[in-house]
Amino acid sequence: MYIQVDERKRTDVLSTTYYQDNSDNLDDRLEQFVQSPVFDKKYSFDGELGALYTPQRTILRLWAPTALSVEVIVYESLYRKEKKRHTMGKGGRGTHELIMIGDYAGTAYKYAITFPDGKVVETVDPYSYATTANGERSVIMDAVNTNPKRWGARLEPIASPVDAIIYELHIRDFTISPTSGIANKGKFLGVVEQGTLSADGDKTGLDYLKELGVTHVQFLPMADFSTVNELKPLEQYNWGYDPQNFNVPEGSYATNPYQPEVRILEMKEMIQGLHDAGIRVIMDVVYNHVYLPKLHALEKTVPGYYFRRNEDGTLCNGTGVGNDTASERFMMRKYIIDSITYWAKNFHLDGFRFDLMGIHDIETMNEIRIALDEIDPSIIMLGEGWNLNTNLPPSEKAVQQNADRMPGVAHFNDALREAIKGSDFDSGNDTGFVTGKPFMEGWVATNLQGGAYYPANRGNYKEPAQMVQYVEAHDNLTLYDKLKISMPW
Template identity: 30%
Template sequence: MDIAELKEVEEIIDFQQFNPGYTLYKQGIVFRLFAPRATRITLTIFDHYERSTGADFNMHKDSEGLWNFYYPRQDIVGKWYAYSIFSLDESDFFESTDHFIADPWSKFVTKRNHYLGFAKTKILKQADYDWDGTDFVTPKDPRDLVIYETHIKDMVAHPSAKTYVQGVYNDFREAQIGGINHLKQLGVNAVEFLPLQNFAYYEPPFNEEIANGLTNTWNPHSRNHWGYMTSFHFAPETMYSSDSSYDEEAIVGRHENAVKEVKDLVKALHKEDISVIMDVVYNHASQYDLNPLKYTAKDHYFRLDNVGHYLNDSWTGNDINTSAKYSRKLIVESVKYWMKEFKIDGFRFDLAGIIDWETVDMIREEARKINPDAILIAEPWGGEYKPAGFSDRNWISWNDRIRNGFKGYDPYSNKGLLLGEWSHGTSRFALENFIRGTLKNAEHGLFNTSKHSVNYIESHDGYTLGDFIRLALNPDLRNKSFKNKNEVTKLNEQQMAISKLAALSLFVSQGVTMIHAGQEWARAKLIVDHDNKDKNVGKLDHDSYNKDNETNWLNFSEISLNRDLFNYYQQLIKIRLQSPALRKAQPEEINFKVYKDPLHITFSIDGRSTGDQYDYFISLNGNKELAHEIVLPQGSWQVLADAKSCDFKGIKSIKNTFNVAPSSGVLLRKLRVSNA
């Protein structure tokens, strides 16, 4: 087909019917790119990723700022393309570059291990995939979930995970100790992965000035291990595939293994009745690579000041303008794509306070057309603090208030009930409300229903719960450099007591329960640096986002150091999943008792509305010095958990009174006698 014929074909194609990106259409392929400030765009098709030249085609701009091109054959499937973008606009509202720019709507990209990435889009034809009859695994009520938040690689990278070293996606599925097998052993029914969308893993070299004059003085590891620097929202991360390499300058994603391997992993998790939740980042974009949103339509995709500089309410370098038409379209369509293509059950939206309400509503509407029980979780801050607004829109949110009430915010200056103190601004009545579900009609309330509250006391951010407790009890550990990790990981008697009280407090609170990887054995994070650039080596880490090493990798052999705590979590998970009253009772069914010590919280739960055949009596003693005797309601009560142990079958039966030791709790249940 010559140029004249191609122009005739393009004139009869209604490009408006196609999303941005590429679309296989009839015998050819449609390409679309939104770049309103560009004055010329060249599409280059490459036979091989490494090529710096290829077949060039000029695109045509429509009235909305979209550039269109129709390639009349499909003989370029399996090849790569990228854009050269030119503009006469020299203002800061347009970001120019001489580099090729990949498609923002790429379903798959190939990159080089370099902070710029040098991404090119690979053209794929959708392949059939056998899901073996599996489908979404989502409960009608999110309170039936026990979520395990983890970085996917951290659960298979350490030798103790016992993997076959066939790529992270495959290793997570097949590991003998880590990965899925650990989730099964623990008993959780949902996993929340830190970002799996293609992200900028590399940062500029430490203390070296790069071409734009920037010097990385903040990150001696030059990595973004956690993945909160998304580059391509539709494409799976290829670093975790079986054909990846971590060698500098290596090409990653040459083959599309990652697509099938993500599906294989999701299918394997679904076969174990484990929901798959994916952390997604739509509030900001990657900062140092050739992020296509910046180089195609900076002033559309991002919030800028009046001279074209990025606003930064997210504290990540830039904020996406989610209310802009093509930002919103990209966000909503990528959520739909991950659900349809990969059967993802739900999403946790990073710094969702930056996302506008119209986009929030559209995400919910479109996601629940695909799966009516889709799990939508907001991190409801960033710019604004909006958990109440998310609850009004039938979203779930992370609950930082229960975290701070129980644990505190800072191990040195802001400790909570578990450590025998009151977190700033928290009262006894507020803490009771946190246990009921942090409901709007009571003190410090946030939510219309407890099903909107994700209760947690450890996440990927900040110190691990174990380290928070260690530091709160002994602040001198802050500056200590440990040579032997087992020395700090092994809990002493007081640390173990508080760790068990923390677990019990979390698992008897109404709402959705989440724990973070390694919380179940109070893992410590000690800073590791094999390149000797980090001056804090051996110290406890409170921000491990940049360390792809033993700092973050889970050492499953450490479970034996705190086996009692691991067993405690394992049994609490069983108890919670078989006890609906512990997670979704009505507020009026939870009655608090009056004791003189404000650090001593005791309450009963009538499980009748939930269909639970038991009533419960719970006492949490945050006082580190004093024991308290509690008076039990009439009858024989079965002890499920106390200061020492936990057993879903029951430990023993008691009557009349029980002595609650300092820094401990007790969970009791009694079969309800029908009055009928």
């Protein structure tokens, strides 16, 4: 094996002279520059990124236009010490590249990025598709080794999304009960165990889902998240809305989080088991924010670029968790599209639920729709089209009021939810149609017409497939608790 550095001449990278001439307030100047349209125009890159593996060679390619240099740290094994560092060559439009000749499947690596102020940052690959436990190192993976037996083509396309009956579940909660009768409690594999019963003799696992008669299962986030120790998964609890590695399955749901390929294989086996039962899979994706920006690979590789800012330079917080991603920037949009298509192609997913979709821009959602149509036009796109306080013009937000400009993208219809049972806010005391609130019949009927004659200030729907009708989801009160609080008798 040997290493080949790509030393193509690079004329479009920020020069050392630029850094020397602008050393005062360098961080502020660079941050303003990377957020400008000029930066996107000059450095946006539309090629493949990450570890591009074949048995003959692996190309590592990173987009880091503001870096002076980048080294690849290669480790002796998945969990042993550093073995060697290799300087990456400078490619076009802000990329850095290293070609490694030979079979590097299973090799752990990270990047060491040197910035103009002399600061050196170590990070995983933002385009990691496999990692060690807790996402601490990227791993080069041969995807063929992660496919289950009988892993074949996608399911046949569904006739219409309006026929979808969606059941939402959390992988851990679905099977974790001591009385679930499931062997692989809290794991991907536990979801599709068959012939299992509760202590009361009720069906559990896959048999329960089949008994429900649903067409789709929508899983709360299954991609790698930050706040559960994958090696001690029962010590913490989280739904998964704190993204870490967007393209890697969550290790706490695997039977062996130490081995990178196991979580990938077992997630695919879960999807295959559901497909064999005629049940399709929707993945809840959380591209609108990260857990801690300063510790995330996106911010480490190109500081200041991937997150949206207010006019005063502070991070936007429309998500309510301290940061909003900037989907309107070319490379953030590309990142989301690349990630979605990776999951759709490699895991045969049938739909995506976009958390806080109103943080994203319309063009990004439409580009995702186009990319998914090339894979399977029946893949469902649905999301929370709430109008959130982020630094994006209202006309560009992917919200209900702009639904007419996002064909093929559905929105949760919170108006029907509140009409039926009342608002969950203000302690949940508000009532709705089913709890005796007067004069609600007309509003309920309007919400059941699939967008026809609907007030545009609530949602500008053009077809029934753009409305997700529901009365309960994982957020806010359960239907039972809501009714118990608000019932007037």
